[in-house]
Amino acid sequence: MTTGRQSGASGRPRFRLGPWASIALVTIPVVLVNATSDLIEMQRSGLTVHTVEPFIWEITSAAVLVLMAPLVGWAVKRWPLLGPRLPLALLIHAGLSVPFSLAHVGAMVPAREAAYAVRGWPYDFFSGGLWVTLLYEWRKDLITYGIFVGVYTAYAWWAAREAAPAPDASRGPERIEVKAGGRTLFLLPGEILWLEAAGNYVTLHTAGGSHLLRATLADWGKRLSARDSARTNPDISGQIETSPDAKPDFVRIHRSRIVNRHHIRETRTTSSGDFELTLSNGAMLTGSRRFRSGLG
Known part of the structure; x- marks a missing residue:
């Protein structure tokens, strides 16, 4: 476009x-x-x-x-x-x-x-x-x-x-298993836009829609962090990221939101010191100043 x-x-x-x-x-x-x-x-x-x-x-x-x-x-x-x-x-x-x-x-x-x-x-x-x-x-x-x-x-x-970033062919089709209701979805990491806490549930947002998951955001944060560690740590994954300065795909921007870094299109600081993100689908998310360093 x-x-x-x-x-x-x-x-x-x-x-x-x-x-x-x-x-x-x-x-x-x-x-x-x-x-x-x-x-x-x-x-x-x-x-x-x-x-x-x-x-x-x-x-x-x-x-x-x-x-x-x-x-x-x-x-x-x-x-x-x-x-x-x-x-x-x-x-x-x-x-x-x-x-x-x-x-x-x-x-x-x-x-x-x-x-x-x-x-x-x-x-x-x-x-x-x-x-x-x-x-x-x-x-x-x-x-x-x-x-x-x-x-x-x-x-x-x-x-x-x-x-949505294409998967790395050298590592094969890496997918994330998501259980939504009675269905099991297998999503590429790049298909996930952001995750948002909804009480004891998590709403996972993709370009095609949203899915309510029976899990907490803390659980998903640990899961995604473990995935990023396995992707960049040769002792865990047996492979080394092509860039030594590689950053995690998913970052926490608020205590109730985790966003896919690759879908961030614009960052704007608000008068309160917090910030707003515009994603690739046009959605606007508010982030807390406490988590701004994760975007660096």
Whole structure:
């Protein structure tokens, strides 16, 4: 995935060219179909409308939506659907669709008024009533917002899969056995994004979903530490890591979280001295300053 401007320490929205370009390209035929459909339907209904008017409506609306898409991408990064709190993320995104719609209308209406003024035509967007019109637009914008969220989530999921490091062929297909419910999964270490304590259980997160495991985070911490030791200690594994400065794959960032180092894409220090990590799937995790040295 091609990435454009990245967000810095200020936390400003990151412009992700891949999903944005997809949205922009798909928007072009959608505008053409909607505009021609509007024109045909109005002519069938006997309404008088200039040929260019439906294109003004659709182009101004679509242009504003495409320009706002990176903001939705930032929101998906901040509250990912692939994260551990899916119901909360869905609720937040549903709420964000309201200011999204208001911003859409707020930018679209002046653009249409300007286009109509050039032609010397009057334009009244709220002729049907302010609240009725806003509700009507929000209904459509809610669907558009959901589509944008789906696009950015799909790209994040794919990026996480692509970012998973390939296993070392010299050591064979190293896998970690995970018992989840009545199933036994065999995961490559690179497939695990992070683990999070959930009482006497652990939630293991991968790009494909989450699994609730009957174990404690302390147990998993010991298990992963033993794996890293066996991987780097020739007395245990019979092999020497290719780099003498090799670091463990899994590091604790909080008393309730262990993260796969290879999936960390960004680290940002917060005002409290703690830090936030952005993972390859767009999920954001909070880490404690006590464990920051483990990332070094």
